Amino acid sequence: MTDTVISSQTREVVIGLERPFVMIGERINPTGRKILAAEMAAGNFSRVESDALAQVAAGAHMLDLNAGIPLADEPAILAKAIQLVQSITDVPLSIDSSIVKALEAGLAVYKGKPLVNSVTGEEERLETVLPLVKKYGAAVVAISNDETGISENPDVRFEVAKKIVQRAADHGIHHSDVVVDPLVMPIGAINHAGRQVMHLLQRLKNELKVNTTCGASNISFGLPAREAINATYLTMAIGAGLTSAIMNPMHLEIVRSCMAADVMMGHDPHCERWIKRFREAPPLQASGAPAEAPPGAVRGRREGGHRRRSQSPPA
Amino acid sequence: MTDTVISSQTREVVIGLERPFVMIGERINPTGRKILAAEMAAGNFSRVESDALAQVAAGAHMLDLNAGIPLADEPAILAKAIQLVQSITDVPLSIDSSIVKALEAGLAVYKGKPLVNSVTGEEERLETVLPLVKKYGAAVVAISNDETGISENPDVRFEVAKKIVQRAADHGIHHSDVVVDPLVMPIGAINHAGRQVMHLLQRLKNELKVNTTCGASNISFGLPAREAINATYLTMAIGAGLTSAIMNPMHLEIVRSCMAADVMMGHDPHCERWIKRFREAPPLQASGAPAEAPPGAVRGRREGGHRRRSQSPPA
Numbered sequence: 001m002t003d004t005v006i007s008s009q010t011r012e013v014v015i016g017l018e019r020p021f022v023m024i025g026e027r028i029n030p031t032g033r034k035i036l037a038a039e040m041a042a043g044n045f046s047r048v049e050s051d052a053l054a055q056v057a058a059g060a061h062m063l064d065l066n067a068g069i070p071l072a073d074e075p076a077i078l079a080k081a082i083q084l085v086q087s088i089t090d091v092p093l094s095i096d097s098s099i100v101k102a103l104e105a106g107l108a109v110y111k112g113k114p115l116v117n118s119v120t121g122e123e124e125r126l127e128t129v130l131p132l133v134k135k136y137g138a139a140v141v142a143i144s145n146d147e148t149g150i151s152e153n154p155d156v157r158f159e160v161a162k163k164i165v166q167r168a169a170d171h172g173i174h175h176s177d178v179v180v181d182p183l184v185m186p187i188g189a190i191n192h193a194g195r196q197v198m199h200l201l202q203r204l205k206n207e208l209k210v211n212t213t214c215g216a217s218n219i220s221f222g223l224p225a226r227e228a229i230n231a232t233y234l235t236m237a238i239g240a241g242l243t244s245a246i247m248n249p250m251h252l253e254i255v256r257s258c259m260a261a262d263v264m265m266g267h268d269p270h271c272e273r274w275i276k277r278f279r280e281a282p283p284l285q286a287s288g289a290p291a292e293a294p295p296g297a298v299r300g301r302r303e304g305g306h307r308r309r310s311q312s313p314p315a
Numbered sequence: 316m317t318d319t320v321i322s323s324q325t326r327e328v329v330i331g332l333e334r335p336f337v338m339i340g341e342r343i344n345p346t347g348r349k350i351l352a353a354e355m356a357a358g359n360f361s362r363v364e365s366d367a368l369a370q371v372a373a374g375a376h377m378l379d380l381n382a383g384i385p386l387a388d389e390p391a392i393l394a395k396a397i398q399l400v401q402s403i404t405d406v407p408l409s410i411d412s413s414i415v416k417a418l419e420a421g422l423a424v425y426k427g428k429p430l431v432n433s434v435t436g437e438e439e440r441l442e443t444v445l446p447l448v449k450k451y452g453a454a455v456v457a458i459s460n461d462e463t464g465i466s467e468n469p470d471v472r473f474e475v476a477k478k479i480v481q482r483a484a485d486h487g488i489h490h491s492d493v494v495v496d497p498l499v500m501p502i503g504a505i506n507h508a509g510r511q512v513m514h515l516l517q518r519l520k521n522e523l524k525v526n527t528t529c530g531a532s533n534i535s536f537g538l539p540a541r542e543a544i545n546a547t548y549l550t551m552a553i554g555a556g557l558t559s560a561i562m563n564p565m566h567l568e569i570v571r572s573c574m575a576a577d578v579m580m581g582h583d584p585h586c587e588r589w590i591k592r593f594r595e596a597p598p599l600q601a602s603g604a605p606a607e608a609p610p611g612a613v614r615g616r617r618e619g620g621h622r623r624r625s626q627s628p629p630a
Contacts, residue, residue: 187578187579187586188585188586191581191584191585191586192581194578194579194580194581195579195580195581198554198579223578223586223589223590224589224590224593224594224595225571225589225593228571228572228575228593229575229578229579229589231572231575232550232572232575232576232578232579233575233579235547235550235551236550236551236553236554236576236579238551239513239551239554239555240554256540256543257543257546257547260543260544260546260547260548261547261551263502263509263538263544263547264502264509264510264513264544264547264548264551265509265510266506266507266509266510269506270503270506271502271503271506271538274538274539274540274544275538275539278538278539278540278543279539
């Protein structure tokens with residue numbers, strides 16, 4: 001089985017088929033968050049800080065950091081956000097940008113081995129992002145679209161993923177450091193989007209033997225009761241082979257479903273984590289808000305495949 | 316794909332891989348319900364009536380009826396319950412008893428084509444239950460245990476299921492009228508129970524090509540937050556091939572997860588049923604209680620593969 005190791009200075013997270021599912025917090029992203037965007041552009045990172053702590057307290061094993069703000073100095077803002085978040089939490093990070101200079105600025109300051117989010121199958125992206133991933137010894141999210149866009153045919157998406165894995169190998173990046181995003185479509189628009197992605201996840205698991213991630217919220221775009229659709233999508237996708245997701249850990253229903261999927265997959269021995277978290281938990285709140293634990297209680301927690309590092313991080 | 320048709324006088328439910336998931340309400344069962352048991356034994360069926368209507372209102376497509384009360388006249392009570400429930404709702408029924416005389420009494424009064432719950436791989440059960448199933452033109456739940464008990468090895472359970480399907484064929488019962496229960500173990504006791512049952516469901520789907528059902532609550536025995544485990548189990552099992560379950564439709568979280576699984580499997584075209592039910596639904600209540608619709612509004616509802624019959628029921 002393929003293990004993908006991501007780390008901060010002091011903590012390792014291992015993404016793998018025989019590991020607990022890895023939840024990557026999606027909240028630190030100014031896209032669609034006007035106040036956060038304005039604050040980050042103005043150099044105010046207080047919301048970045050509180051969002052980081054709240055997501056870790058809610059159960060996130062990693063955090064995705066995006067600083068995509070129009071007309072702002074994205075490389076500088078992303079680097080600053082990374083340094084700040086690494087100073088207050090020990091979870092490993094995903095460095096998220098469509099701008100190569102921002103990825104590079106982030107990689108330059110990151111302590112540990114991050115996940116670079118992302119590279120696509122587009123020729124220009126492959127040849128600019130992969131050398132950076134190799135240079136910094138990172139892992140990378142591979143998005144299965146290319147110059148022709150996102151194919152509705154999952155087998156075409158599989159071929160794009162395969163091309164990225166092969167090209168990464170040409171750059172000296174092992175397939176265990178490529179985490180494929182199969183791309184999930186809104187099921188309200190494409191009725192077979194769920195079946196498509198299950199099929200693709202099974203092929204990625206069995207044939208390419210890579211780990212996988214996805215933006216979990218897209219599936220429910222336009223539908224009511226989105227959290228229930230997202231939670232069900234994630235559990236079914238985990239059954240098909242999904243090993244991580246970029247998601248909102250502030251929705252208790254979704255976190256709980258992922259933890260229940262760990263129980264079902266046999267990745268929570270003696271149901272220990274499940275019992276610990278839910279033995280005395282109140283029932284799900286009407287608001288869907290999580291029953292928060294104090295951040296301190298969580299920061300030191302060790303869960304399943306997520307173990308503290310004893311060696312120093314890679315350069 | 317194999318379709319299993321179950322019917323009342325006026326309604327058909329079709330269990331199948333390309334059909335919406337069939338939820339069979341489990342509540343009318345005196346096991347562990349002392350008040351219900353005492354009332355049924357005394358000839359008071361008011362709770363049977365209200366439980367039937369409430370489960371249908373909550374979304375059950377079929378109801379399981381069990382009258383297993385120690386020292387009571389189970390055949391007479393079961394027959395009376397069936398007649399009563401068939402007089403107030405049009406959903407098809409599962410006739411549930413471990414006593415062959417009770418099954419026969421129920422079959423004698425049932426109007427339509429019921430599901431007989433159940434036959435095991437035990438020789439004596441095979442040779443008493445299967446002739447009844449054939450005589451009344453019913454379908455039957457096949458439980459994958461035999462004289463040696465319930466094997467922890469899913470491949471042994473598969474062989475028991477295969478034997479039952481073959482024996483049913485010897486009695487002139489088509490495999491489309493055998494719905495296999497793979498038997499799910501409490502995951503708090505057997506850590507790999509989830510993987511076991513997924514593996515077995517895939518074999519039953521791909522090799523025996525039969526429909527499947529299960530008692531969905533057993534998986535979470537002894538654990539906190541049971542509904543979340545049950546809901547996740549069901550959605551992952553649906554992904555692996557489960558086509559129906561005997562479950563508690565009064566837990567909105569579980570019904571909602573099954574409906575979300577239908578969306579994910581492409582069995583809710585244009586997400587029409589999802590949108591209709593949840594567009595204006597309040598968020599999940601802290602109690603987990605369903606937002607009930609008036610029974611009248613639901614009794615006449617037609618959902619997906621569950622269509623009204625135009626022809627008369629089989630004899």
